Amino acid sequence: xxxxxxxxxxxxxxxxxxxxxxxxxxxxxxxxxxxxxxxxxxxxxxxxxxxxxxxxxxxxxxxxxxxxxxxxxxxxxxxxxxxxxxxxxxxxxxxxxxxxxxxxxxxxxxxxxxxxxxxxxxxxxxxxxxxxxxxxxxxxxxxxxxxxxxxxxxxxxxxxxxxxxx
Amino acid sequence: xxxxxxxxxxxxxxxxxxxxxxxxxxxxxxxxxxxxxxxxxxxxxxxxxxxxxxxxxxxxxxxxxxxxxxxxxxxxxxxxxxxxxxxxxxxxxxxxxxxxxxxxxxxxxxxxxxxxxxxxxxxxxxxxxxxxxxxxxxxxxxxxxxxxxxxxxxxxxxxxxxxxxx
DNA sequence: TACTAAATAATCGTGTACAATTTAAATGGA
DNA sequence: TCCATTTAAATTGTACACGATTATTTAGTA
Numbered sequence: 001x002x003x004x005x006x007x008x009x010x011x012x013x014x015x016x017x018x019x020x021x022x023x024x025x026x027x028x029x030x031x032x033x034x035x036x037x038x039x040x041x042x043x044x045x046x047x048x049x050x051x052x053x054x055x056x057x058x059x060x061x062x063x064x065x066x067x068x069x070x071x072x073x074x075x076x077x078x079x080x081x082x083x084x085x086x087x088x089x090x091x092x093x094x095x096x097x098x099x100x101x102x103x104x105x106x107x108x109x110x111x112x113x114x115x116x117x118x119x120x121x122x123x124x125x126x127x128x129x130x131x132x133x134x135x136x137x138x139x140x141x142x143x144x145x146x147x148x149x150x151x152x153x154x155x156x157x158x159x160x161x162x163x164x165x166x
Numbered sequence: 167x168x169x170x171x172x173x174x175x176x177x178x179x180x181x182x183x184x185x186x187x188x189x190x191x192x193x194x195x196x197x198x199x200x201x202x203x204x205x206x207x208x209x210x211x212x213x214x215x216x217x218x219x220x221x222x223x224x225x226x227x228x229x230x231x232x233x234x235x236x237x238x239x240x241x242x243x244x245x246x247x248x249x250x251x252x253x254x255x256x257x258x259x260x261x262x263x264x265x266x267x268x269x270x271x272x273x274x275x276x277x278x279x280x281x282x283x284x285x286x287x288x289x290x291x292x293x294x295x296x297x298x299x300x301x302x303x304x305x306x307x308x309x310x311x312x313x314x315x316x317x318x319x320x321x322x323x324x325x326x327x328x329x330x331x332x
Numbered sequence: 333t334a335c336t337a338a339a340t341a342a343t344c345g346t347g348t349a350c351a352a353t354t355t356a357a358a359t360g361g362a
Numbered sequence: 363t364c365c366a367t368t369t370a371a372a373t374t375g376t377a378c379a380c381g382a383t384t385a386t387t388t389a390g391t392a
Contacts, residue, residue, distance in 0.1 A: 022225050022241065025293070026300075026307055027203045029314040031222070032243050034200040035349085036321040037193045042350095053378060056197070059188050069341060075188065077198050080341050082379050089377080106340040106387050127191070134192075135320030136313075141192055144313050147306065148195040154301030155202040201379080208380095219348060235371060246371050248349050255347080272357050272370040 040133055044126050048119060054090055055123070057083070058112075061096060062120050066109035068101070095119060206299055210292050214285060220256055221289070223249070224278075227262060228286050232275035234267070261285060 022028055038052045045055050053076075060075045061067060067075075073083055087110055090096050095116035101107035112120075134141060188194055204218045211221050219242075226241045227233060233241075239249055253276055256262050261282035267273035278286075300307060 021229070022222065023315070024311075026311045026314070027207065027296070028222060029311055029318060030196060030200040030203055031218075032318050033314050033321065034196040035243060036318060037196055039350090040321065040324070041193065051377065052197075056188065056194060063187070070339090077201060078378090079380070081343080081381080084342055086378075104340085104388070108341065130193070133324055135324060136317055140313065144310075144317065145190075145192045145195055147302075147310050147313075148192070148199050149189070151302055151310065152195060152198050152202060155199065155206065158206070158299055158301060205380090217347065236369090244348090245350070247351080247373080250372055252348070270358070270370085274371065 040130060041126075044129050048122055048126075049093060050090075050119075053078075053082075053086060055126075057086060057090065058095065058116070058119070058123070061110060061112055061116070062123075066111040068107045068109060070107070072110060090116075206296060207292075210295050214288055214292075215259060216256075216285075219244075219248075219252060221292075223252060223256065224261065224282070224285070224289070227276060227278055227282070228289075232277040234273045234275060236273070238276060256282075 041052050041055070045052060048055070050058065056076055057072060060072055069080055069083055069087065072087075073079055076083070078086075087096065087098060091098050094113060097111050097113055098108050099111075101109050136144070207218045207221070211218060214221070216224065222242055223238060226238055235246055235249055235253065238253075239245055242249070244252075253262065253264055257264050260279060263277050263279055264274055265277075267275050302310070
């Protein structure tokens, strides 16, 4: 059903050939898988008082702090319009502090509080708990992850190359 | 607290071992890849006046109509809280109609208008245009898609089995 | 020094997402 | 027939997500 010319004189079939079926689209597969994974995380993160994007932000902050908003955005692929309110929420929850960098007043430094550090201990059990629920073989997960990582690298290059459709 | 006792006499390494590094997480890879793909679609969909979720909804509607809100939600993995406003927006754009099913007044039937059908022709070029920008070999894409599809099927089962953490 | 350009967050407006609740309609008994 | 139960959408409240703009600060340069 691929090599059809569809330029014949007769009425073209009113067709699945033109618009790809939803379930055949890689993009939709990524979209669905991402949403389902977020749902799997939810019950694990709820006891910690974190949403999934907040958990990702905390992972980056735990890894190295203080970090600027820009650095967090780089690591997470998010911009300040998304991060600023998210960081304000976890600040309101007492997990991080935000302060202007005295050396460069344009920057805002984000750092975990004692409570934020303590949460790290609880959070350690999350990846293992989640892994138990993943339905693929470890080898397959590894392979999937590897392919995705390469894919993401290429997509980022592509996005950087034509951010504007130039 | 799976294998490591962490009660050893020496200071446990202050470590990447506990909290998985962000770039090693499959879940984050899915999250990033999904976001990047949406960005790739944006410039292709903008001329059509559609966002990416709206495009997905139109794909389902083009495939078979009329469809109820519930059927669309099933196909897309979204619930009425997300779909109702989305459908109202594309209705406001003149692409679909929404009406109560006379046979069962609880249901709402969604159907493309003539304008919505016409848009389908323009939309046909989108998948090919996008495919050109994808950075992996066709074989790899196929394999990635296959793995994801299986993964999604299993995740859905898992989500259905314990929607509640029972 | 004064003045432009670049960098950095924050803000604004629109559009998803989802849990929980509400409203309305259909269904299945007593 | 009447009523409890179930089903289907819509609504409410909170939280992302991003394009575009704005405000502030720093850096660069004549």
